[in-house]
Amino acid sequence: MDSAEDVLIQLYDRWRGPLLHYVLRLVDNDYQQAEDVVQETLLRAWRHHDELKPDEAAPWLYTVARNLVISGYRRRGAKATEVPIEPADLPVVSDEVEHVLQVWQIADALRRLSHEHRTVVVELYYRRRTVAEAAKVLGVPPGTVKSRCFYALRALRDALEERGVTES
Incomplete structure (x- = not known):
């Protein structure tokens, strides 16, 4: 079994770039905010390292990132708009x-x-x-x-x- 640090390194290496690209679209290209969301997402992944497999973590990571963006909008009193994940952002997975x-x-x-x-x-x-x-x-x-x-x-x-x- 991988340690928490090993899982975090694998998650960071595999998913930081795609997550950042996705979150940038959600936050109107605010790089600092996108970076904060990605870091918080990876921190939460680290807390759940025993439940995640780095190669299969995409749905969990993208859901957490999207929810963090929406929660951020709510805290600021703005209306969140969902940006759909485009097929290029995720590996092919089932519709469910x-x-x-x-x-x-x-x-x-x-x-x-x-x-x-x-x-x-x-x-x-x-x-x-x-x-x-x-x-x-x-x-x-x-x-x-x-x-x-x-x-x-x-x-x-x-x-x-x-x-x-x-x-x-």
Whole structure:
């Protein structure tokens, strides 16, 4: 297994140029802002080095970079406009990459929840049970289901924001 430093070096060597080119278009050719976004993207990749393979990291990196640009626009109160990624910017991948990336990020965030929080989310959102049904299946009072759901969703939101996934 590669160390965090090795992964970062591989990510930097492979993706810094293409990411910078992509982000420059998103920020109206503001080189300093683009460089800041690329550095933050690579910093977040370093934090997740154990989950990323440098040759397969493009969808994750481009999503984080795009979300950082959008978050920057929101902080400044401007409206963000999405610039589509052109085929020359990315290696050929399936049309479902965005969906797969989101599913992967959500599944990873779910795995990091406590067992109690994860089971409540699964019962309510994946198995589509009511609070009363989930309470019965889990053997806890409905109030406990509601409380666990509240804290689980907050933890999921925080975990996804940490990965650069923000609300639209």
